[in-house]
Amino acid sequence: xxIASSLLKKPRxxxxxxxxxxxxxxxxxxxxxxxxxxxxxxxxxCNLRCKYCFTNSPKGDHVKEYLDLGAIKKLxxxxxxxxxxxxxxxxxxxxxxxxxxxxxLEAIKPERFYLYxxxxxxxxxxxxxxxxxxxKVSRVSVSIDSMDEKIHxxxxxxxxxxxxxxxxxxxxxxxxxxxxxxxxxxxxxxxxDHFKQLLDYSKNKKxxxxxxxxxxxxxxxKMTDIICDDKDREYLRKIRKEYKNLVRNIWNPFDKNxxxxxxxxxxxRLYITPIGDVLVCxxxxxxxxxxxxxSLKEIVDYxxxxxxxxxxxxxxxxxxxxxxxxxxxxxTGQTIFKPAEAKDIFKKEDFV
Amino acid sequence: xxxxxxxDISFTxxxxxDKKKLEKxxxxxxxxxxxxxxxxxxxxxxxxxxKISIETDDVIDLSSYQKGKSILKKYKIIV
Numbered sequence: 001x002x003i004a005s006s007l008l009k010k011p012r013x014x015x016x017x018x019x020x021x022x023x024x025x026x027x028x029x030x031x032x033x034x035x036x037x038x039x040x041x042x043x044x045x046c047n048l049r050c051k052y053c054f055t056n057s058p059k060g061d062h063v064k065e066y067l068d069l070g071a072i073k074k075l076x077x078x079x080x081x082x083x084x085x086x087x088x089x090x091x092x093x094x095x096x097x098x099x100x101x102x103x104x105l106e107a108i109k110p111e112r113f114y115l116y117x118x119x120x121x122x123x124x125x126x127x128x129x130x131x132x133x134x135x136k137v138s139r140v141s142v143s144i145d146s147m148d149e150k151i152h153x154x155x156x157x158x159x160x161x162x163x164x165x166x167x168x169x170x171x172x173x174x175x176x177x178x179x180x181x182x183x184x185x186x187x188x189x190x191x192x193d194h195f196k197q198l199l200d201y202s203k204n205k206k207x208x209x210x211x212x213x214x215x216x217x218x219x220x221x222k223m224t225d226i227i228c229d230d231k232d233r234e235y236l237r238k239i240r241k242e243y244k245n246l247v248r249n250i251w252n253p254f255d256k257n258x259x260x261x262x263x264x265x266x267x268x269r270l271y272i273t274p275i276g277d278v279l280v281c282x283x284x285x286x287x288x289x290x291x292x293x294x295s296l297k298e299i300v301d302y303x304x305x306x307x308x309x310x311x312x313x314x315x316x317x318x319x320x321x322x323x324x325x326x327x328x329x330x331x332t333g334q335t336i337f338k339p340a341e342a343k344d345i346f347k348k349e350d351f352v
Numbered sequence: 353x354x355x356x357x358x359x360d361i362s363f364t365x366x367x368x369x370d371k372k373k374l375e376k377x378x379x380x381x382x383x384x385x386x387x388x389x390x391x392x393x394x395x396x397x398x399x400x401x402x403k404i405s406i407e408t409d410d411v412i413d414l415s416s417y418q419k420g421k422s423i424l425k426k427y428k429i430i431v
Contacts, residue, residue, distance in 0.1 A: 007388040008380055008412050015408050021392040114388065138388075178387070206384060245384070253389045256368045 006176075007138070012112045016085035021254060024262065029252050030312050031262045033304045037086030037269040038079045039282050041336070042067040042104055044274055046093040048120050049157030052184065054218030054283055055336050057092050058157070062337050065274040066100070071291060073107040075272065078296040080112050086269070087113040088141075090282070095123035102135060110136035117141065118182065122161055124168030129175040139178035141210055142169050147197040169207060179207045180247070186214025187225065190232040203245055210247045211236065213319035215283040222330055228320060250316050264313040264321075267303035273336050280309055280342075283318035286328060287339040305351050306342060358401040359424070359431045363417065366394035379416035402429055 007013060023034045044055055045063040057063065076087065087108060094101050094117055108115065116139035117132065124142065132140065142165050145155045152162035172179040181202040189195045202209040214226040228236070240246050241258045249269065252260035266280040267288070273279065276291040278299050288306075289299035304310045308317065308324065315321045318329065331340050353361070363378075364371055367385035380386050386394070395411050398404070398420070404427045406414070414420050421431045 006381070007391060008415055011408060011412055014411055017388065017392055018395070018408070018411065021396065025396065254393055256366075256393070 007114070010111050010113075010136070010138075012080070013085055013114055016080075016083055017114070019083060020085060024252065024254060029255065029260045029262070031265055031268050032312070033310060034268060035079075035083045035085075035300065036265055037088055038075070038084050039088045039090055039269060039271045040067070040072070040075070041090050041092060041271070041273055041282075042072060043097070043100070044092040045096060046091055046120070047096055047122055047158065048093065048161060050120075050219075051155050051157070052214070052218070052220050054215065054220070055092065056218050058219065061335065062274060063092070067272070067274045067276060069103060069107045071276060072104055075291055075296065076108040076112070082296060082300060085114055087115045088118060089116070090118045093120055093122070095119055095128060098123075098128065098131075102131070105135045105137070110138070114138045116178075116180075118143070119168070120156065120161065121165030121168035122158070124164065124171060126171045126174070129168070129171035129177070132172075133175040133177050137177055139180055140168075140172040141180040141182045142172070143182040143184070144198060145184070146194050147201055148194070151194070169205070173205070173207070179205075180210045181205075181207045182210045182212060184212050184214050185228065185232075185236070187228055187232055188214070190228060191235045199239065199243055199246075203243055206245075208245050208247050209243070213248075213316055215316075215319040216325060217283050217285055217318065217329055218335065221334065224322070224325065227322065227325070233320065250314075261314050264315065264317050266309040266317055267300060270300070270303075271336070275337065277336075277339060278303075279336060279339055281318060282336075284329065285334045285336055285339040286342050286345060288342045302342070306346055307350055307352050308346075310352055355402075355424075355429055355431045359398075359421065362394065362397040362401050366390060366397045374417055376418055377416075379419075380414075398424075402427070404429070 020034055043066045044057050046057040049058040115137055118141045121142040144165055145152045149162040153159050169179045183198050213228050216223050249265050250262060252262040266284055271279040271282040277287050278289045280286050280288055280303055288303040317324045328345055334340055360371060360374055363374055367390055395406055399406055410423050414423055424431055
């Protein structure tokens with residue numbers, strides 16, 4: 001049974017999660033404009049060279065910048081006040097610099113959040129997993145590209161990546177945190193044996209499986225052939241009901257029948273870069289503010305004044321809405337460090 | 353429906369499980385369905401079925417099938 005990381009030892013989290021549940025139930029099962037999660041990339045350095053990295057870390061993009069601890073503390077305090085209950089630390093690769101990571105965790109105060117790390121798992125050994133649990137991390141998501149070790153290592157650009165990632169997930173489970181096996185699914189691998197092997201492995205190990213649809217951004221910008229089509233989406237709907245342990249941010253997690261759509265969570269979930277820019281989502285590289293210049297509330301209110309992010313969408317804007325992708329995600333050189341500015345990319349009629 | 357039946361149906365509905373799984377040692381995280389999300393759904397089912405509003409401290413204390421019964425006593429519900 002999970003220990004300090006458990007929901008039941010985090011009263012503030014319980015309150016916020018209740019509020020979220022209540023809002024969604026009253027809003028016809030949809031996320032609307034309810035605050036949900038902060039995705040924070042406080043440093044972009046990574047030890048792997050993944051072919052599809054959306055932060056361009058393999059290109060060395062801004063790998064030396066760090067978001068300072070004071071700013072992180074304020075961000076967490078403001079996010080807590082606004083009702084954000086999930087806090088996802090991402091990179092780069094977080095476990096490259098453990099001392100910095102644990103300082104960041106202290107600044108965030110994980111007892112207030114369902115706090116999780118997204119990691120490639122390379123440095124996720126038993127000792128690290130135990131320490132993360134002691135620091136009240138609730139969950140660790142580890143990305144796996146294939147059950148074929150060679151294929152995974154080739155995609156990740158480093159030998160032994162697969163073995164360490166697979167073992168890392170088990171260490172997470174043994175340490176009492178929630179283990180999530182992350183899979184990127186696109187037109188190239190949906191409904192394939194490779195994909196199914198990953199799903200079956202995760203299910204048999206009693207992990208949760210987080211599905212991230214492939215998005216044409218970062219290293220994959222303008223590669224629209226990776227986007228899931230209608231058949232792929234139908235397949236994902238089918239396996240959601242079949243496996244029952246699958247998670248997508250766009251799916252309503254409270255629906256026991258595994259059918260309902262929460263909606264695209266742009267702005268409900270914000271992405272913060274190492275230089276303090278706030279993007280509407282990790283994959284939609286559109287900036288709506290900077291935490292050094294605007295309050296978090298101002299940024300959220302501005303974000304929800306844009307109709308694409310305010311209105312409900314059954315489709316993931318970044319990975320499934322081809323019109324949105326074509327109109328707003330194809331600016332040359334658009335990255336998390338050179339995002340399009342919302343005030344420039346949207347017209348007056350795009351604001352409510 | 354009596355209180356025991358309402359109580360049991362709150363669990364079976366929240367977790368989509370069979371009544372057979374409602375054992376004395378059923379507790380938070382002892383089954384896959386009783387995770388943080390399932391917990392919120394359970395609380396909502398209990399509130400709906402018993403027409404009560406459960407305080408946050410009690411939501412946190414509601415860690416097992418057995419414990420839930422003693423918590424409901426605070427709301428004058430005997431199961």
